[in-house]
Amino acid sequence: MALIDLANPSRFLALAERLLPYLIGLTVFALAAGLYLASGAPDDYQQGATVKIMFIHVPSAWLSMLVWGVMSVAALGTLVWRHPLADVAAKAAAPIGAAFTLICLVTGSLWGRPMWGTYWVWDARLTSVLVLFLMYLGVIALWRTVDDPSRAGRAAAILTLVGAINIPIIKWSVDWWNTLHQPASVVKLGGPAIHPTILVPLLTMAVAFALLFFTLHVAAMRNEILRRRVRSLMLLKAQIAPGSEA
Amino acid sequence: MNALAAMFMRDIRLAVRVGGGGGIGVLFFLIVVVLMPFAIGPDMALLGRIGPAILWLGALLASLLTLERLFAADHEDGSLDLILMSDTPLELAVAAKALAHWLTTGLPLVIAVPLLGLFMNLDGHASAAVALTLLAGTPALTFIGLIGAALSVALRRGGLLLAVLVLPLTIPVLVFGVSASNAAIVGPLPFGTPFTILCALTLTSVVIGIFAAAAALRHGME
Numbered sequence: 001m002a003l004i005d006l007a008n009p010s011r012f013l014a015l016a017e018r019l020l021p022y023l024i025g026l027t028v029f030a031l032a033a034g035l036y037l038a039s040g041a042p043d044d045y046q047q048g049a050t051v052k053i054m055f056i057h058v059p060s061a062w063l064s065m066l067v068w069g070v071m072s073v074a075a076l077g078t079l080v081w082r083h084p085l086a087d088v089a090a091k092a093a094a095p096i097g098a099a100f101t102l103i104c105l106v107t108g109s110l111w112g113r114p115m116w117g118t119y120w121v122w123d124a125r126l127t128s129v130l131v132l133f134l135m136y137l138g139v140i141a142l143w144r145t146v147d148d149p150s151r152a153g154r155a156a157a158i159l160t161l162v163g164a165i166n167i168p169i170i171k172w173s174v175d176w177w178n179t180l181h182q183p184a185s186v187v188k189l190g191g192p193a194i195h196p197t198i199l200v201p202l203l204t205m206a207v208a209f210a211l212l213f214f215t216l217h218v219a220a221m222r223n224e225i226l227r228r229r230v231r232s233l234m235l236l237k238a239q240i241a242p243g244s245e246a
Numbered sequence: 247m248n249a250l251a252a253m254f255m256r257d258i259r260l261a262v263r264v265g266g267g268g269g270i271g272v273l274f275f276l277i278v279v280v281l282m283p284f285a286i287g288p289d290m291a292l293l294g295r296i297g298p299a300i301l302w303l304g305a306l307l308a309s310l311l312t313l314e315r316l317f318a319a320d321h322e323d324g325s326l327d328l329i330l331m332s333d334t335p336l337e338l339a340v341a342a343k344a345l346a347h348w349l350t351t352g353l354p355l356v357i358a359v360p361l362l363g364l365f366m367n368l369d370g371h372a373s374a375a376v377a378l379t380l381l382a383g384t385p386a387l388t389f390i391g392l393i394g395a396a397l398s399v400a401l402r403r404g405g406l407l408l409a410v411l412v413l414p415l416t417i418p419v420l421v422f423g424v425s426a427s428n429a430a431i432v433g434p435l436p437f438g439t440p441f442t443i444l445c446a447l448t449l450t451s452v453v454i455g456i457f458a459a460a461a462a463l464r465h466g467m468e
Contacts, residue, residue, distance in 0.1 A: 079461070079465075131414050131417060134413075134414045135414050137410070138410050138411045138414065141407060141410055141411075142397065142407065142411065145398075145401055145403065145407050146401065151465070151466065154465035154466070155397050155462060155465065155466060158393070158397065158458055158461055158462045158465070159393075159397060159411060161458070162393055162415070162454060162458050163415075165454060166415050166418075166454075169418050169447070169450075170414070170415075170417050170418055172418075173417065173418035173421045173422065174417070174421070176421065176422075176425075177421040177425070
């Protein structure tokens with residue numbers, strides 16, 4: 001099925017209804033497998049059991065970047081191809097991406113407490129994830145400020161693309177800033193390579209998180225389409241309400 | 247070209263005459279810098295050390311404050327619609343407006359730095375370094391802010407949203423502006439490295455800012 005066929009929201013809704021049960025099943029299975037493998041992974045000789053936080057922390061960090069990528073593709077879809085579902089996809093992805101970024105920040109700071117002795121350090125990675133989180137909040141704020149969905153979609157698309165260009169620059173400048181201010185204060189994780197006993201559960205969790213995102217995204221897109229239908233029905237109702245034409 | 251020059255001169259005239267907001271930005275800059283010692287304490291050595299950072303933050307906030315009016319006044323009186331409908335490419339028109347805006351709000355901040363540097367216990371060399379980095383960096387702030395101004399032009403409560411959208415994008419400019427100033431004052435880095443990166447950031451944001459702001463205006467106003 002070509003992407004353009006999904007331009008019809010009803011067709012997308014039908015597809016989503018058919019896909020969602022399988023997606024949910026697959027996600028639950030992958031999450032269960034990932035958590036099982038992670039619980040069987042050996043403890044780190046230095047960090048003990050706290051290294052298990054990594055199996056939540058690292059996949060959500062990857063997802064936080066992947067979701068901005070999905071939003072950027074959707075933004076191109078809005079601006080270049082004018083695909084009717086592109087701004088629905090972008091809008092649905094933003095809160096999910098912000099949630100993954102928040103999970104990454106919270107688990108990172110919980111992990112930092114026993115390892116570094118503090119909940120927060122101005123480490124380059126932490127800082128750039130925090131900035132990414134702020135940018136997600138900015139996009140969501142823009143969505144919530146413009147009341148007309150299609151206009152909000154195009155504004156958010158421009159902001160998303162500007163962000164996609166700027167995020168690598170910000171990341172790089174934060175790295176520079178950090179090496180300038182705090183030379184080597186953070187213990188580097190692991191050795192030169194990650195052992196397979198850690199890597200396999202980590203990758204399983206990453207696949208599970210990606211499936212989780214995909215499932216939530218399809219469901220959120222469905223909800224957004226239904227929400228827009230409700231909105232236009234309400235507008236229609238307000239238009240033909242008795243007394244409005246008098 | 248004549249239309250662009252006319253628009254450029256019009257914006258400059260509007261900014262410097264009564265009702266324009268050009269001077270308020272500098273006043274705000276002055277007040278922010280004056281407030282800092284009250285929060286930090288009158289320790290001259292400490293102020294001298296963090297002076298470049300305070301001046302940069304003050305300039306960043308002051309340039310943010312004036313951005314909201316960049317398109318809002320034209321939107322209110324309808325001239326933005328005329329600019330959109332005219333034969334002049336919107337990108338060039340936006341660039342002319344941004345340049346006029348920088349000349350009337352960004353450049354005064356740079357000129358004010360030697361005076362404010364005295365309050366921050368900076369010697370002449372240090373003040374010159376901060377002024378030079380601000381001269382190279384404030385165009386980046388204007389052109390990044392241009393995107394936010396274009397996105398929020400038709401919105402109520404646009405000013406607050408503008409700050410939220412623009413501030414994360416200005417982090418690289420702040421990082422390299424402050425580190426170039428510090429490199430010139432205390433070292434150990436050579437001044438050229440962060441300064442050239444700052445110039446590169448400015449050039450990049452000029453390109454991105456113009457096209458993104460024009461796209462935002464086109465999509466936002468239709």
